[in-house]
Amino acid sequence: MSHASGASGARPTRRSGRWERYRVTHPFSARDQAALWGSIVGVVALAALLGWALDMKGGVVIVAALPFIIASFENRRTAFQFDAAGARFGTLLVPWADVTEFVVATPADGQRALIGARLRPGAVLPAGAATAQDPAMPAPVHVSVPRAKFDLSKMLHKARKYAPSHIRIVVSDPSGERPAS
Structure with a gap:
């Protein structure tokens, strides 16, 4: 939900859990896509290895790591x-x-x-x-x-x-x- 402010830009406005912004990105290249998918596959493999070696739930590693991986690639694409x-x-x-x-x-x-x-x-x-x-x-x-x-x-x-x-x-x-x- 949006917060009303008296002056334009006086306070950041939040809507739907995200700060409002204007953003222009560079195209998502094949190299970036390969690196992103490689990172995701690596995290899944690490989760499987930890699940097997430490008798740990691998889903915890995946859920914890994926937002950071995706955010890092989005930041790299931001122009x-x-x-x-x-x-x-x-x-x-x-x-x-x-x-x-x-x-x-x-x-x-x-x-x-x-x-x-x-x-x-x-x-x-x-x-x-x-x-x-x-x-x-x-x-x-x-x-x-x-x-x-x-x-x-x-x-x-x-x-x-x-x-x-x-x-x-x-x-x-x-x-x-x-x-x-």
Whole structure:
């Protein structure tokens, strides 16, 4: 059930046992699928071995390990996400207090979209921030996502509903920047 808050983004909103968020993922590659299924098979084999060697219930190991395995692969696939903690660019987490606006750019190739964040004056780039800058992206922190996985209207809707009220979203193209709508 959703909690009502007075100001947009004042408190994280929870619905159906999950924190509300906006998330864009990288495609699930064949290598990732093989690693995921390999991990699952390994856990089942470990559970069977422990069940045989220690006369322990193997289902306990499976039930305990599967959520961690699946969560680790989902985290690896996440390209961009914002939620109660802040904005995440790959593995880099930027707290809400440091973000002033999101910048969305679509390079001429049309295959990808760039999502970036401008930081407040005086904010330091978080450790691990990529130094390579795409010429199409004016923001210092950004990530490239598959164009087919990105939905600007959904991002706007979620940002209006769950992000702090000071966050703006702008679209950058060769002719300049404009507020997203």
